[in-house]
Amino acid sequence: MTELAPDEPKFEQVAAILRARIASGEYPPRTRVPSELKLVAEFGINSRTAAKALQALVEAGLTRRVRGMGSFVVPAEGDGAPEQG
Amino acid sequence: MTELAPDEPKFEQVAAILRARIASGEYPPRTRVPSELKLVAEFGINSRTAAKALQALVEAGLTRRVRGMGSFVVPAEGDGAPEQG
DNA sequence: GGAAATTTGTTCGTATGTATA
DNA sequence: TTATACATACGAACAAATTTC
Numbered sequence: 001m002t003e004l005a006p007d008e009p010k011f012e013q014v015a016a017i018l019r020a021r022i023a024s025g026e027y028p029p030r031t032r033v034p035s036e037l038k039l040v041a042e043f044g045i046n047s048r049t050a051a052k053a054l055q056a057l058v059e060a061g062l063t064r065r066v067r068g069m070g071s072f073v074v075p076a077e078g079d080g081a082p083e084q085g
Numbered sequence: 086m087t088e089l090a091p092d093e094p095k096f097e098q099v100a101a102i103l104r105a106r107i108a109s110g111e112y113p114p115r116t117r118v119p120s121e122l123k124l125v126a127e128f129g130i131n132s133r134t135a136a137k138a139l140q141a142l143v144e145a146g147l148t149r150r151v152r153g154m155g156s157f158v159v160p161a162e163g164d165g166a167p168e169q170g
Numbered sequence: 171g172g173a174a175a176t177t178t179g180t181t182c183g184t185a186t187g188t189a190t191a
Numbered sequence: 192t193t194a195t196a197c198a199t200a201c202g203a204a205c206a207a208a209t210t211t212c
Contacts, residue, residue, distance in 0.1 A: 047203095067179065069208080071177090
């Protein structure tokens with residue numbers, strides 16, 4: 001279980017970690033990032049806090065969330081297939 | 086207490102009502118819109134739901150929220166004094 | 171078509187912290 | 192200090208969409 005520093009909101013810290021993983025290629029375009037429950041297990045946070053972290057990625061334009069499916073990394077512009085939605 | 090229809094999320098309905106009031110001039114630019122607690126009292130919703138409605142206005146670019154002060158209607162562009170923030 | 175599991179969406183309730191007046 | 196108001200976080204329940212069996 002990853003430890004989080006107390007000096008910054010948890011949801012922002014988790015979002016920052018996920019952003020770094022996306023940037024590093026750990027979560028390539030069109031693949032899924034961890035679900036709320038996975039983040040709960042990994043970081044020891046509440047599911048609502050996990051949801052807020054995932055929502056922050058959406059607002060940053062990095063992912064899309066699809067009910068019943070998960071959060072998916074948004075492909076960079078001009079990479080081939082047209083985007084849905 | 087205003088009644089809300091059950092076929093649309095409450096936070097969206099409340100946000101829509103507030104948007105209409107802003108558009109009508111009931112909440113002029115630079116004035117405050119109702120606080121979370123006021124919305125709780127007016128619509129009979131939970132404070133977290135009220136917060137979500139107010140946040141929706143921010144994301145629509147209609148208001149700004151200031152901790153300890155409230156939610157303020159953002160002036161239309163090119164109306165005079167420069168905006169803060 | 172149904173059942174179950176997974177995942178996100180909405181709502182409620184509560185507590186605590188931070189900022190302003 | 193007190194009151195007001197937003198921010199963060201936890202816990203819980205249920206709804207809705209998707210996938211898999």
